[in-house]
Amino acid sequence: MRLANRVAIITGGASGMGLASVFRYLDEGACVVVADFNETTGAAAIAAATAKGYADQVSFFRTDVASEDDIANLVDHTLSRFGQLDIMFNNAGVGGAIGPLTETTVASWDYTFDVLAKGVFLGIKHAAIAMRAAGKGGSIINTASIAGLSGDAGPLVYSAAKAAVISLTRSSAVELAPDKIKVNAICPGFIATPLADGGNPEATQAKFATSQPWPDYGRGEHIAGAALFLASDDSEFVTGEEIVVDGGLTAAGPELSRKMPKTSGRNARVSGITKGSTGEPPEVKRL
Numbered sequence: 001m002r003l004a005n006r007v008a009i010i011t012g013g014a015s016g017m018g019l020a021s022v023f024r025y026l027d028e029g030a031c032v033v034v035a036d037f038n039e040t041t042g043a044a045a046i047a048a049a050t051a052k053g054y055a056d057q058v059s060f061f062r063t064d065v066a067s068e069d070d071i072a073n074l075v076d077h078t079l080s081r082f083g084q085l086d087i088m089f090n091n092a093g094v095g096g097a098i099g100p101l102t103e104t105t106v107a108s109w110d111y112t113f114d115v116l117a118k119g120v121f122l123g124i125k126h127a128a129i130a131m132r133a134a135g136k137g138g139s140i141i142n143t144a145s146i147a148g149l150s151g152d153a154g155p156l157v158y159s160a161a162k163a164a165v166i167s168l169t170r171s172s173a174v175e176l177a178p179d180k181i182k183v184n185a186i187c188p189g190f191i192a193t194p195l196a197d198g199g200n201p202e203a204t205q206a207k208f209a210t211s212q213p214w215p216d217y218g219r220g221e222h223i224a225g226a227a228l229f230l231a232s233d234d235s236e237f238v239t240g241e242e243i244v245v246d247g248g249l250t251a252a253g254p255e256l257s258r259k260m261p262k263t264s265g266r267n268a269r270v271s272g273i274t275k276g277s278t279g280e281p282p283e284v285k286r287l
Ligand SMILES: NC(=O)c1ccc[n+]([C@@H]2O[C@H](COP(=O)([O-])OP(=O)(O)OC[C@H]3O[C@@H](n4cnc5c(N)ncnc54)[C@H](O)[C@@H]3O)[C@@H](O)[C@H]2O)c1
Pocket: 011, 012, 013, 014, 015, 016, 017, 018, 035, 036, 037, 038, 041, 063, 064, 065, 066, 091, 092, 093, 094, 095, 115, 143, 144, 145, 146, 187, 188, 189, 190, 191, 192, 193, 194, 195, 196
């Protein structure tokens, strides 16, 4: 039991990778507050947890992460229901603004940043207040994205907001380190969740299974595993870090082995040394 006697909040905990993390944390002994905008899926999450025997360990709190009052009330609810707060997983998200830059409205920019960036800021702020007051340290985990690391892995405003989450993670990790409060981010790649599947999970799973070097599709459980590591004592001394969980997608970069398959990668038909513009001949053999 890696999270025995720990209390966690998971925002966006009613669906996808948040829901997978709820069950991973419960299985590891934590008490978990599922904080979500959607009361219908929230009730379903609690029913599923209750059916697995976790009724005493779990609670739902309807939350809009973009509302400071909601986040403050969420932390109060957690302290009064379970007595402490050790882990804050700021994970709620939406796709937000889509479409070309020149068609993007300020309203769609504001909505996207309210949920994805302000929501994470508020979660860090109010968790830090409670954790500092308790004086026992803590772990804050923020869901960013590979979209925040590159220019073409998500919609434009979404990517900017996720880059803000990465920056917030680093700055707040520095500020909260003296209190032994870790702050880390997870950058998922393509994960087959309701957010990504457009109501067609099977087609999305098939597409995502070939979207990165790892020969399988990304699942919420893959993110839950990283979130467990960051929540547990195994990650003591890890702070201000972003952990990429993407099956090698960003590692692959420009995918030379796909574009030049004869000379690059595991299926190349030659092997040896090329010597560029030195005037020296290459030493290459055919395979
Ligand atoms: N699925 C992917 O491929 C992928 C990739 C990178 C990052 N992410 C990020 O992972 C996180 C989780 O996404 P998911 O794929 O599990 O999606 P999901 O839609 O399955 O779950 C997201 C949850 O967040 C909740 N939510 C949305 N807005 C909210 C608000 N204002 N307040 C409270 N709750 C709110 C939703 O109701 C939902 O339950 C998000 O931050 C998302 O941006 C997803």
